[in-house]
Amino acid sequence: MKNSDLTILVIDENAIRASVIEDGLRQAGHDNVTVVHELLGVARIIERLAPDVIVIDIENPNRDMLESLFLLSRSVKRPIAMFVDRSDADSIQAAVEAGVSAYVVDGLRKERIKPILDMAISRFNAFSRMARELEEAKSQLENRKVIDRAKSILMKSRGLDEETAYGLLRRTAMDQNRKIVEIAQSLVMTAGLLEK
Amino acid sequence: MMQDISIGFVPLLDSAVLLAAQEKGFFAAEGLSVKLTRETSWSAIRDRLAVGHLQAAHVLGPMPIAANLGLFPLSPSLVAPFALGLGGNAIAVSNALGAAMEEAGDNRDLDPARAGQALKAVVEARRAAGLPRLRFGVVYIFSGHNLELRYWLAANGIDPDADVDIVVLPPPFMPDALMTGRIDGYCAGEPWNTMAARSGAGRVVTVKSRIWRSSPEKVLAIAATLCEEQPDLIDALIRGLYKAAVWCGARDNHAELAAILATPDHLGVDASLLKPVLDGAIAIAATEEVQVEDFFLPCEKAATFPWQSHALWFYSQMVRWGLCSHSPRNAGIAANSYRPDIYRRALKPLNAALPGASLKVEGALLVPTPVGASAAGLILGPDGFFDGRIFDPDRIGDYIREQMS
Numbered sequence: 050m051k052n053s054d055l056t057i058l059v060i061d062e063n064a065i066r067a068s069v070i071e072d073g074l075r076q077a078g079h080d081n082v083t084v085v086h087e088l089l090g091v092a093r094i095i096e097r098l099a100p101d102v103i104v105i106d107i108e109n110p111n112r113d114m115l116e117s118l119f120l121l122s123r124s125v126k127r128p129i130a131m132f133v134d135r136s137d138a139d140s141i142q143a144a145v146e147a148g149v150s151a152y153v154v155d156g157l158r159k160e161r162i163k164p165i166l167d168m169a170i171s172r173f174n175a176f177s178r179m180a181r182e183l184e185e186a187k188s189q190l191e192n193r194k195v196i197d198r199a200k201s202i203l204m205k206s207r208g209l210d211e212e213t214a215y216g217l218l219r220r221t222a223m224d225q226n227r228k229i230v231e232i233a234q235s236l237v238m239t240a241g242l243l244e245k
Numbered sequence: 246m247m248q249d250i251s252i253g254f255v256p257l258l259d260s261a262v263l264l265a266a267q268e269k270g271f272f273a274a275e276g277l278s279v280k281l282t283r284e285t286s287w288s289a290i291r292d293r294l295a296v297g298h299l300q301a302a303h304v305l306g307p308m309p310i311a312a313n314l315g316l317f318p319l320s321p322s323l324v325a326p327f328a329l330g331l332g333g334n335a336i337a338v339s340n341a342l343g344a345a346m347e348e349a350g351d352n353r354d355l356d357p358a359r360a361g362q363a364l365k366a367v368v369e370a371r372r373a374a375g376l377p378r379l380r381f382g383v384v385y386i387f388s389g390h391n392l393e394l395r396y397w398l399a400a401n402g403i404d405p406d407a408d409v410d411i412v413v414l415p416p417p418f419m420p421d422a423l424m425t426g427r428i429d430g431y432c433a434g435e436p437w438n439t440m441a442a443r444s445g446a447g448r449v450v451t452v453k454s455r456i457w458r459s460s461p462e463k464v465l466a467i468a469a470t471l472c473e474e475q476p477d478l479i480d481a482l483i484r485g486l487y488k489a490a491v492w493c494g495a496r497d498n499h500a501e502l503a504a505i506l507a508t509p510d511h512l513g514v515d516a517s518l519l520k521p522v523l524d525g526a527i528a529i530a531a532t533e534e535v536q537v538e539d540f541f542l543p544c545e546k547a548a549t550f551p552w553q554s555h556a557l558w559f560y561s562q563m564v565r566w567g568l569c570s571h572s573p574r575n576a577g578i579a580a581n582s583y584r585p586d587i588y589r590r591a592l593k594p595l596n597a598a599l600p601g602a603s604l605k606v607e608g609a610l611l612v613p614t615p616v617g618a619s620a621a622g623l624i625l626g627p628d629g630f631f632d633g634r635i636f637d638p639d640r641i642g643d644y645i646r647e648q649m650s
């Protein structure tokens with residue numbers, strides 16, 4: 050079965066995620082993939098491409114406009130249905146959870162669309178996981194910086210060595226049933242106030 | 246035990262009753278633990294209702310009807326047992342179009358007939374000069390905005406399909422689109438008309454409450470399965486919303502309500518833009534305000550009652566503009582999308598004044614009129630259409646035929 054005869058349009062304001070999806074589609078043998086990052090002028094692109102499948106992130110504020118295009122435009126001829134088949138509840142659930150929405154030309158066979166949708170879902174999920182991990186790494190780095198700051202304040206103001214300063218932070222956190230970073234944050238903030 | 250429920254909303258002034266129910270503790274008092282989720286499009290709200298991420302949502306009045314008629318790519322079964330107020334929209338135009346309309350007789354008083362006749366003169370002059378058609382933005386196809394804009398245009402002799410272009414645009418983009426000339430006008434809810442007026446991007450030429458006074462706008466849509474399975478939960482939800490609507494309706498609370506709406510998690514706009522709108526003082530240009538009676542009613546005049554005649558009017562206009570076909574079966578689906586029976590069941594214990602009828606003749610009340618209700622003190626109207634037409638839901642076939650001929 051050839052994949053290259055399906056025309057696919059990916060609309061995503063997030064350029065990195067869009068390229069991750071495009072990459073997946075190309076790996077699966079889809080050659081006719083077009084990516085757009087904004088909806089301005091998309092009506093003309095859809096008219097020209099006549100895509101069989103449109104993949105768009107569910108949070109895109111322009112989806113209402115896109116759906117009106119399918120409904121009203123005389124130039125977009127074939128009716129477009131979301132997903133493959135309304136009875137395929139699990140797919141739809143997984144897609145919405147991942148943040149994918151897809152519009153598919155009526156009459157396309159389910160086994161042709163399912164792999165595209167599954168790929169988009171898994172790549173969207175992978176992307177969110179990546180973004181979350183990046184966010185966590187960033188906040189861990191931030192936390193470490195705050196704790197270091199607090200340690201050095203204690204070392205300076207109380208003449209402690211690093212180990213004792215950290216021990217003091219940890220003990221205070223345990224006593225108050227709070228996180229070390231919270232104790233460090235309030236210490237840094239208080240020190241900041243006192244300096245002024 | 247607290248019951249968990251997720252409710253979606255779009256950041257608009259008319260999400261006020263829903264946000265107040267949460268922030269003022271009316272939901273909690275009913276034993277509900279509500280999670281509010283802000284959404285960026287009506288399509289996303291509909292999809293999340295369909296897959297059960299949301300159990301209920303602030304939606305456009307025609308949406309439950311369109312969903313139950315299967316008109317969406319993904320159509321969940323929805324029930325609308327509670328309306329989130331009456332009125333609240335306006336029509337804004339670019340400064341250039343506003344000036345042209347003024348030259349053609351519009352006198353900045355928001356009169357839909359005068360403004361409409363002026364617009365018609367501009368449309369005709371443009372056609373004679375070979376200029377492109379004017380382009381208007383609406384927020385969604387199945388929206389009060391689209392349907393009332395079309396009603397206003399058609400009643401003024403402007404064919405919404407042949408004489409102008411109507412496009413869909415997310416409301417936050419509208420003031421900019423007006424400024425840059427991508428559109429010439431739009432019909433949207435608040436705060437987006439105020440935004441355009443105050444920033445000098447355009448001028449408000451008429452308002453929903455003058456096109457059709459006391460007219461329906463947003464409703465609370467609930468997944469039909471949940472409505473059947475958990476009637477107690479639904480009743481608690483409706484009671485919480487009703488008490489919030491009463492609170493929102495009191496003028497003394499408007500400053501606090503504006504502050505609730507203004508927070509970054511909600512609308513994220515300055516409270517000083519919202520408070521005047523709640524008080525009915527509508528900005529029509531940068532430094533010009535007009536006091537509009539009944540601009541947005543969250544509570545008064547049975548503003549939360551899901552009239553089936555409202556559902557049928559939306560349906561009649563959907564048929565009129567070719568969005569669905571008319572049949573007794575479709576009309577039945579439309580009417581039953583709104584559920585006054587559930588509203589009454591939920592509010593009976595509160596001894597509130599509940600309308601006895603589920604449908605009314607729309608546009609028949611010329612003055613405020615006391616009506617039959619479960620308790621004294623229910624006053625409806627005036628509720629007229631600006632062109633003096635009347636919508637009798639019992640004669641919906643005739644109404645549609647007359648409008649389409």
